[in-house]
Amino acid sequence: MEIIKILVSLSIYIGFFAFAFYLLSFIGKKPKIMKNWTPLVSIIIPVYNEEECLKKTVESVLSLDYPKNKLEVLIINDGSKDDTEKIGKKLEREFSNVKFFSKKNGGKGSALNFGINRSNGEIIVGFDADSFVRRDALKNMLPYFGDQKVMCVTPAMKVYHPKGILQRVQAIEYDLGIFLRRVFANIDSIHVTPGPFSAYRREFFEKHGGYDEHNITEDMEIAMRIQSLNYKIKNSPSSVIYTIAPTKFLALTKQRRRWYYGMIYNLRKYKYIFGKKYGELGLIILPLAIFSILSVMTISIYYFFKVISDNLHSLNLYSLIGFDFVNNFNFKLSSFLMEIYKLFSEEIIFFGIFFFIFSICLLLSINRLLNSEENFISILISYFFFILFYGILFTFWWIISIVYFIRGKNVEW
Amino acid sequence: MLNGKMKREINWTKILLAFLIASFLFFFGLFLGYLSNQIIEKNSNQILEETKNKLFSLESLSLLQEDYPCNSYMLDITSEKLSFIGELITLLEKKKGVNDREVLDLKKVYTLIEVRHFMLINDLKKNCQANYSTILFFYSNKEECKEDVTKKSFILTFLRNKYDFVRIYSFDLNLDSEILSFFKQVYNLDGCYGIILDGKKIEQDIQKYEEIEKYLN
Structure with missing residues (x-):
């Protein structure tokens, strides 16, 4: 009991430190930009059984506000078993700057490398078939390559029209991610580049090889590799990418298992990044990430079992009165007042109110800045679900991923 | 391992500032928690005092009047207040511990008032056949x-x-x-x-x- 109280207090303190550190880092120096640069851009779309959304994805990419003669789209069919090939070939015939290739199934990394080897662009953009872009996304990203040390520019990821609890929880997570990625970019600490629409300089692949085909989260691996080689990754928050988030629990769990498993794998692979020599990334950002994962897990597990035990205890008490809820209910203003007193007698409520207000303001600002269609009520509903379920879902996914990692089980993309 | 592409820096002033802000927010939250508990304690004392006075005046009234005043209204109200204070004391006991001097003092006064209320109810039962x-x-x-x-x-x-x-x-x-x-x-x-x-x-x-x-x- 005392240990968990200490851990909660420590987590709150570290949480405040992270909050202050991120806010101070947010006010960073402006990155070097190069306006009106229009290099040849290759967009690579690796696909596996994507007959349903391939056409929409390609159309979304082709509608980008960018000279058509400076844009090539490569669809890489990674051994699909459905009609992906038929649709891909049709798209190739229809649009002059679309190329379609088929290969034996080998995973996303191998499909991306296959595409890189057949592309001509100075800038390579990976894309997922379940995502689509805003028209100005590419145009807003390219100026960040004005700094020759920048090897990658990441977009702002948003969940497309979140519905249902799971999608709403993910929507908040993605929105908070937009803020964090911006902060991390300011202090050269981005350690995950999103799969869809992160833009890379071809030079990097030529000098340091393509995607790690054996890595389950090739996007994290490449981000860590860029960081380990002391190149820069920047972020373009106005380049908005929409993704269709999983709606089913099992699909979402599989996705998270892959991400978190990959995170453990890559953090171990690049463990030398930890420490002072990699600046604020090694000294603050990565240790903070690990601390938050561990503390959220411990606190969630404790409260999960506490809620179960408290409910069993209540059940036991109600059995003493024959579960007569009707006669036991006796609403009085004083009882209501008592509940308020109880609530405010705990210091944690003030910390909770602080983080709640800050998060809501942050989420509203992000959505306003990105001209999102989501209104205040919708954001509030999503945030409510996020508070309620994220901790326990996050813990569950991490436990599964850790178990898989320890037991050395293979995780597929 | 270092390729010398970018010189990494650590902004120690920013880190120190972040620690200062975190410490301020953390202790400010603790202070607010302390303040709210002080308010609860003050309210408990206040309600206890009000209840004590009400009961005292009821007692005096019953002694002054020749016919016993068979009016239970005031007793019912004080009864409500008593159970509210009881819960407040339980809350304070949980926060400050069962051996806290202030909580113990509060409890002693509460006990006396409870006994007084109990006696008045008994009088009401005896003199007015109250159920x-x-x-x-x-x-x-x-x-x-x-x-x-x-x-x-x-x-x-x-x-x-x-x-x-x-x-x-x-x-x-x-x-x-x-x-x-x-x-x-x-x-x-x-x-x-x-x-x-x-x-x-x-x-x-x-x-x-x-x-x-x-x-x-």
């Missing part, structure tokens, strides 16, 4: 008694919620008070709890609410 059932609940706040006391307390609260005529008075057996020593002696109280219903001690170990309900008039 009340009084339950004196003596409990120990020792750790080994927690489970048992919680169960009994839950059953009694249920009976109070179900029946308007039930009045419950809770007393901490571990409180150093003369009046409690008197009750302990009269009702031969030891162990984790004792229930006195309308002046009679319930000897059996209550497991279900029906076991007390059957004694209510």
